[in-house]
Amino acid sequence: MYRYDEFDAAFVEARAAEFRGQVARRLSGALTEEEFRPLRLMNGLYLQLHAYMLRVAIPYGVLNGGQMRALAEISERYDRGYGHFTTRQNIQFNWPKLRDAPDIIDDLAKVGMHAIQTSGNCIRNTTTDPFAGVAPDEIEDPRPTCELIRQWSSLHPEFTFLGRKFKIAVTGAEADRAAIRVHDIGVQLVRNAAGEPGYRLFVGGGLGRTPMIGKVIRDFLPKADLLPYLEACLRIYNLFGRRDNKYKARIKILVHEVGIEEYARLVEEEFAAMDGTAAPDAAEVARIEAYFAPPAYRERPATSALFERMKREDAGFAAWARRNVHPHRVPGYAAATISLKPIGGAPGDATAEQMRMMAEVAERWSLDELCVTHEQNIVLPHVALDDLYAVWTRLRAQGLDAANRGLVTDIIACPGLDYCALATARSIPVAQMIAERFTDQALQEKIGPLSIKISGCINACGHHHVGHIGILGLDKAGVESYQITIGGDATETAALGDRTGPGFSYEEVTGAIGALVETYLERREAGETFLQCYRRLGMDAFKERLYAAA
Numbered sequence: 001m002y003r004y005d006e007f008d009a010a011f012v013e014a015r016a017a018e019f020r021g022q023v024a025r026r027l028s029g030a031l032t033e034e035e036f037r038p039l040r041l042m043n044g045l046y047l048q049l050h051a052y053m054l055r056v057a058i059p060y061g062v063l064n065g066g067q068m069r070a071l072a073e074i075s076e077r078y079d080r081g082y083g084h085f086t087t088r089q090n091i092q093f094n095w096p097k098l099r100d101a102p103d104i105i106d107d108l109a110k111v112g113m114h115a116i117q118t119s120g121n122c123i124r125n126t127t128t129d130p131f132a133g134v135a136p137d138e139i140e141d142p143r144p145t146c147e148l149i150r151q152w153s154s155l156h157p158e159f160t161f162l163g164r165k166f167k168i169a170v171t172g173a174e175a176d177r178a179a180i181r182v183h184d185i186g187v188q189l190v191r192n193a194a195g196e197p198g199y200r201l202f203v204g205g206g207l208g209r210t211p212m213i214g215k216v217i218r219d220f221l222p223k224a225d226l227l228p229y230l231e232a233c234l235r236i237y238n239l240f241g242r243r244d245n246k247y248k249a250r251i252k253i254l255v256h257e258v259g260i261e262e263y264a265r266l267v268e269e270e271f272a273a274m275d276g277t278a279a280p281d282a283a284e285v286a287r288i289e290a291y292f293a294p295p296a297y298r299e300r301p302a303t304s305a306l307f308e309r310m311k312r313e314d315a316g317f318a319a320w321a322r323r324n325v326h327p328h329r330v331p332g333y334a335a336a337t338i339s340l341k342p343i344g345g346a347p348g349d350a351t352a353e354q355m356r357m358m359a360e361v362a363e364r365w366s367l368d369e370l371c372v373t374h375e376q377n378i379v380l381p382h383v384a385l386d387d388l389y390a391v392w393t394r395l396r397a398q399g400l401d402a403a404n405r406g407l408v409t410d411i412i413a414c415p416g417l418d419y420c421a422l423a424t425a426r427s428i429p430v431a432q433m434i435a436e437r438f439t440d441q442a443l444q445e446k447i448g449p450l451s452i453k454i455s456g457c458i459n460a461c462g463h464h465h466v467g468h469i470g471i472l473g474l475d476k477a478g479v480e481s482y483q484i485t486i487g488g489d490a491t492e493t494a495a496l497g498d499r500t501g502p503g504f505s506y507e508e509v510t511g512a513i514g515a516l517v518e519t520y521l522e523r524r525e526a527g528e529t530f531l532q533c534y535r536r537l538g539m540d541a542f543k544e545r546l547y548a549a550a
Helices: 006-028 033-041 065-078 098-112 143-153 223-240 251-258 260-274 282-291 303-311 314-323 352-365 383-397 429-437 442-448 509-523 532-537 539-549
Strands: 045-047 052-056 082-085 091-093 168-171 183-189 197-204 217-224 333-338 350-353 370-372 378-384 452-455 469-476 479-486
Touching: 006 033, 006 098, 033 045, 065 082, 065 091, 065 098, 065 352, 082 479, 091 452, 091 479, 143 168, 143 223, 143 282, 197 223, 217 223, 217 260, 223 251, 223 260, 251 260, 303 314, 303 383, 314 333, 314 383, 314 442, 333 383, 350 352, 352 370, 352 378, 378 383, 429 452, 429 509, 442 509, 469 509, 479 509, 479 539, 509 532, 509 539, 532 539
Parallel strands: 168 183, 452 469
Antiparallel strands: 045 052, 052 091, 082 091, 082 350, 183 197, 197 217, 333 378, 370 378, 469 479
């Protein structure tokens, strides 16, 4: 995994010192809140519904045990003993005091972490496949590309004050596990006819109040051209994107209004005029790639007698192995998902004690590496098959053994009205009620893959548009109302969900989800997932039952 060098350390320390002075001036009254706002946002500090919130950057989701342990210490010392892992592969602390923010930033800097560009109208944290570097179907590890983008985009003078926030995602496989088609720019590693690696680029995706699926702007881009081409894309957006209306200031609106052909023409003209400028130095690219060399795996048999025996002897472990253990490119190893979705819990939350335990497990059994997923879970990417039972046993001791990755209780939810000043409805309690309805493990497995995503407002931080079932909480004359969509998909077959009709009250929404699931179970064909069933039957088959139940 990438390790900050001397330049990175000096860069982060200088920003921490600068922010300490800014906070001191705010506390003394020398800066008003209006003057302080853009300064704190550049350092990931929001003013939420009840308190400040600090969003900490975890570049492409990767961190080591020491960093996870530092997050646990921060949550206890400065917050309320827990953190919230987000769909941007970051972590948020919901209750820090302003006076403590500089100390938190200093503590982060000591372990090579920061909160720079986790907010504001800039290029945000680049996200990727949580199985990056270990997935058997990868063309290449996408993390060196993510790191290249991080270095290029950090405090980029042209793109620090864009019309709106800007999000990039990268995947290294044909199977899209990074939702690249619903990002401002999506980057996919591909090979051309000659077998050379390069990139397919998508542009103009995004969710929020105007959801759109990204369009292909380049089928193949040589690897050396990536940064100049991204720079051209950003320049055209910066030049021609809307500035008169913040809701229309996204690149997806520009691409939609001028058309992908015209936008592509403008980008190609800009790219040609750059004549190779902004291309990274080959030595620097090699240095970055070297940091992502495979770890020192021990040679192991491709199968594990212990792993197979424990699956036979322990039903709980067998269920976890079916759902939360994933193939690995190295024989004798697997990747394992730690679900942060226990029944009754807040999706994405982890206590300080749980974070310390995850750090310990990573150091002992996963070559000191973890990855935060955009589904609000944690992946241990390098676990020997022989060690999986020990890992599961340790997770179970902290209530992190839920065998539900990708199932109906693996719900994505934003913080909603419990924390967010922008929210118009609750998200976390809705997720908890739905999960409690489907507590039974056998029922979850009978239902099979089903993605439920919940947002507490139109900004769609819960990605509800691309949930197999999406739930959007709105305020209707002072009363919470929940719109439901069906058929969303964030993968390589990306689609936006279709709205079912009128919304449901807070008390009705769990029953409505139950009606949708029951319809699916009654009408599915053999081996058919919920999404496949919906695509075959269409809306009417589900809508009739849904509103009859209401």
